[in-house]
Amino acid sequence: MSYITGVGLTPFGKHEGSSSLDLMSQAAALALADAGLARSEIDGILCGYSTVSPHIMLATVFAEHFGIQPSYAHAVQVGGATGLAMTMLAHTLVDAGVARHVLVVAGENRLTGQSRDASIQALAQVGHPDYEVPLGPTIPAYYGLVASRYMHEYGLTQEDLAEFAVLMRRHALMHPGAQFHEPITVADVMASKPVALPLKLLDCCPVSDGGAAFIISREPTTDARVRIRGCAQAHTHQHVTAAPALDKLGAEIAVAKVKAATGIAISDVRYAAVYDSFTITLAMLLEDLGLAGRGEAAARVRAGHFSRDGQMPLNTHGGLLSYGHCGVGGAMAHLVETHLQMTGRAGERQVRDASLALLHGDGGVLSSHVSMVLERAR
Amino acid sequence: MSEKLADWTMGEAAIVYQSCAACGNRQYFRRGFCASCGATGLAERRASGEGTVYATSLVCRAATPETKAHVPYNIVLVDADEGFRMMAHGDSDLAIGDRVTARFVPFAGRLVPCFAKASQPDKTGRWR
Numbered sequence: 001m002s003y004i005t006g007v008g009l010t011p012f013g014k015h016e017g018s019s020s021l022d023l024m025s026q027a028a029a030l031a032l033a034d035a036g037l038a039r040s041e042i043d044g045i046l047c048g049y050s051t052v053s054p055h056i057m058l059a060t061v062f063a064e065h066f067g068i069q070p071s072y073a074h075a076v077q078v079g080g081a082t083g084l085a086m087t088m089l090a091h092t093l094v095d096a097g098v099a100r101h102v103l104v105v106a107g108e109n110r111l112t113g114q115s116r117d118a119s120i121q122a123l124a125q126v127g128h129p130d131y132e133v134p135l136g137p138t139i140p141a142y143y144g145l146v147a148s149r150y151m152h153e154y155g156l157t158q159e160d161l162a163e164f165a166v167l168m169r170r171h172a173l174m175h176p177g178a179q180f181h182e183p184i185t186v187a188d189v190m191a192s193k194p195v196a197l198p199l200k201l202l203d204c205c206p207v208s209d210g211g212a213a214f215i216i217s218r219e220p221t222t223d224a225r226v227r228i229r230g231c232a233q234a235h236t237h238q239h240v241t242a243a244p245a246l247d248k249l250g251a252e253i254a255v256a257k258v259k260a261a262t263g264i265a266i267s268d269v270r271y272a273a274v275y276d277s278f279t280i281t282l283a284m285l286l287e288d289l290g291l292a293g294r295g296e297a298a299a300r301v302r303a304g305h306f307s308r309d310g311q312m313p314l315n316t317h318g319g320l321l322s323y324g325h326c327g328v329g330g331a332m333a334h335l336v337e338t339h340l341q342m343t344g345r346a347g348e349r350q351v352r353d354a355s356l357a358l359l360h361g362d363g364g365v366l367s368s369h370v371s372m373v374l375e376r377a378r
Numbered sequence: 379m380s381e382k383l384a385d386w387t388m389g390e391a392a393i394v395y396q397s398c399a400a401c402g403n404r405q406y407f408r409r410g411f412c413a414s415c416g417a418t419g420l421a422e423r424r425a426s427g428e429g430t431v432y433a434t435s436l437v438c439r440a441a442t443p444e445t446k447a448h449v450p451y452n453i454v455l456v457d458a459d460e461g462f463r464m465m466a467h468g469d470s471d472l473a474i475g476d477r478v479t480a481r482f483v484p485f486a487g488r489l490v491p492c493f494a495k496a497s498q499p500d501k502t503g504r505w506r
Contacts, residue, residue, distance in 0.1 A: 097410065110391060117441045117442070120439075121441040121442060124441060128406075128407060130387045131387060131406065131407055132465050134387070134485075134488055134490065135453060135465055135485070135490055136437065136442075136445035136485065137453050137465070138439065138440065138441055140435075140437075141435045141437045141453045142435075143433045144436075144437075145433040145434065145437030145454075145455055146433065146476060147435070148419045148434050148435060149432060149433040149474065152433075193438070193439070194436070194439075195439045196435045196436065196438065196439065196453075197436040198435070199435075239407075240455070241406065241407075241455065241463055241464060242407070242463075286395060303472075305459040311446075312471065350487055350493060
């Protein structure tokens with residue numbers, strides 16, 4: 001058994017002059033304060049990576065910088081799935097009695113610390129060094145390939161995809177920490193600059209500075225009693241060239257495992273936090289997870305199903321698409337928002353009932369998946 | 379293992395795949411063993427360069443000076459007739475399901491495979 005006892009999230013966007021360690025420290029301090037814990041009570045640290053400041057031992061670099069001498073510490077790297085993978089590991093460590101309070105932290109000055117070209121170039125290296133990267137693909141191109149196939153098989157249109165960008169922007173308008181605060185329309189998405197067709201600029205998440213952290217503990221430390229009910233992973237491939245068929249991807253496998261492990265059905269879920277690096281990512285994952293039928297997610301967006309007051313509120317902070325994406329911390333913002341919703345602290349974004357939440361992260365090109373169920377304990 | 383055949387990743391105008399005699403698996407990413415059954419002694423074969431388009435994405439925003447000079451360029455996934463999938467460039471008029479044939483073009487200082495619509499019907503009568 002484990003609880004998420006504290007969460008911390010910085011605003012995303014530009015943090016001029018802040019290093020990756022600065023942003024990690026800010027988020028970690030917020031999470032500690034939220035859990036009501038002192039630095040000395042943290043005995044485990046898991047951290048993500050920084051493309052701006054790569055290091056072979058980032059967890060101990062951070063521990064020294066932040067002033068903690070943990071009995072367990074290392075970094076984790078599974079691309080966009082890292083945040084939830086670290087949370088799953090922290091849950092396992094706490095459950096096994098290896099640590100009492102594990103700090104999960106990531107932060108990166110990805111926007112101001114390097115050029116946008118450098119970010120795009122660094123990320124494209126998830127492609128195969130001999131058989132893909134020399135062809136000049138980018139991350140949007142890898143997902144553009146998947147998008148073209150998914151649209152072909154299930155009849156989605158570019159306008160359908162645009163709905164997800166509009167929804168995430170609408171949610172971001174209500175969060176002061178979000179990178180973007182200007183409303184957009186489907187027409188705006190359609191008219192935005194082509195990046196890797198069928199994906200256009202507004203189909204893609206931005207590059208951001210930011211940090212996020214949480215603390216996973218054996219027992220609740222405050223009135224916030226959010227329990228990790230279960231989690232599961234699936235890793236089917238690394239490179240898009242080697243990806244299985246669209247109906248055999250890891251999200252379906254991971255969510256099936258988590259449903260079997262917890263006994264939870266999708267109809268029990270009240271809040272969803274789903275990885276949204278691109279509009280196609282969100283559309284596909286919602287359908288893979290069973291939160292919408294095949295080819296039906298966009299219609300559900302139009303019907304308000306995933307809005308704050310809808311049946312299945314989704315990424316109410318604005319997601320990667322509009323809250324922003326600072327690397328590992330980007331998808332951790334989804335969990336922070338889920339925690340705020342589950343503990344009734346989401347202010348004007350608060351949904352009616354977030355007693356049971358399904359979270360899902362994806363790394364690489366739909367390569368690595370982590371599904372997780374959180375429940376509010378009494 | 380049979381002799382290592384040069385392919386486009388080594389500067390040769392060719393597409394090469396590996397075939398496993400033990401389990402029949404065909405793989406595109408070169409390894410010293412079969413990723414399906416672990417057997418060694420894979421046969422290396424030159425592919426015909428013929429296949430069917432599985433997916434496409436037209437890259438309009440590149441990240442390096444060398445690749446920026448080429449935008450827009452079409453990245454495609456092609457299911458080769460020999461039974462493996464590969465990434466390559468493709469003419470910008472390609473659509474999913476098109477029958478295609480490979481040629482080799484210069485790109486960012488190297489030779490890369492680039493597919494075009496096939497112009498002859500294949501054995502099954504499909505136009506390529």
